[in-house]
Amino acid sequence: MLPLERQKKIIELLKFKKVMKIKELLTELDISIDTLRRDLNILTKQGKIEKIYGGVKLAESPLAESSMDKRLISHIEEKNSIAQTCSEYIQDGDCIYLDSGSTTLQIAKYIKNKRKLTVITNSVPVVLELMNSNLDLIMIGGKVRKEEQSVVTYDYLFNFNQLNIQKAFICASGITFEKGISDYHIEEAITRKNIISLSSEIYVAADSTKFGKDVTVGITPLEKVDYIVTDQHIHETFITAFKDTSTKLIVANS
Structure with a gap:
């Protein structure tokens, strides 16, 4: 042979x-x-x-998005530390958006005792996590992505312009200085673009493995992001480089 x-x-x-x-x-x-x-x-x-x-x-293809089930157990300690840090920026009475993703799902676990908090989301797991809390929940309407357990919205099904979001917590599959924030799925990206345009403050919750990657669909340039929250394993070169940008890099404690 x-x-x-x-x-x-x-x-x-x-x-x-x-x-x-x-x-x-x-x-x-x-x-x-x-x-x-x-x-x-x-x-x-x-x-x-x-x-x-x-x-x-x-080998898994670097151009393919891993399933939600895999991401829920991948880098879980880092995602927990990121989520806990994000929760510290959420105040009683806020109206926030939690994106679909494994890291933002962890954020939901830390905010259940907030008072008069409104959570808008497109994530089925986030809704299920907060279902028995005292928080006000709003889920956007649209097409269900079963593999992502999320809803990707269409303008004729959901009127974004009525939302008044103070803080949006967005996930990303790639972060670069040149191209900004990117993701694998175009419909998810469109939903995130809409949310970003309507939110007063933009937080990107992403573990350190996402830095230096530019994947399929661009979401927003870096200058449109107020904060990026990541874990302590981020390389020192990224920490230094962010000092020259308008985006604040927040490194969560372990």
């Missing part, structure tokens, strides 16, 4: 089994360990697979 054929076979096996041990691959392909290592090194350099302890798995 030619090297390209073996490598194609490895990808096909991983698509079926998701994760495979080295011993399994040796048996399936009937090749030496040195030959397998060469093939795996090539596929790893091509970004097609990832090596894990004792085996390999298919």
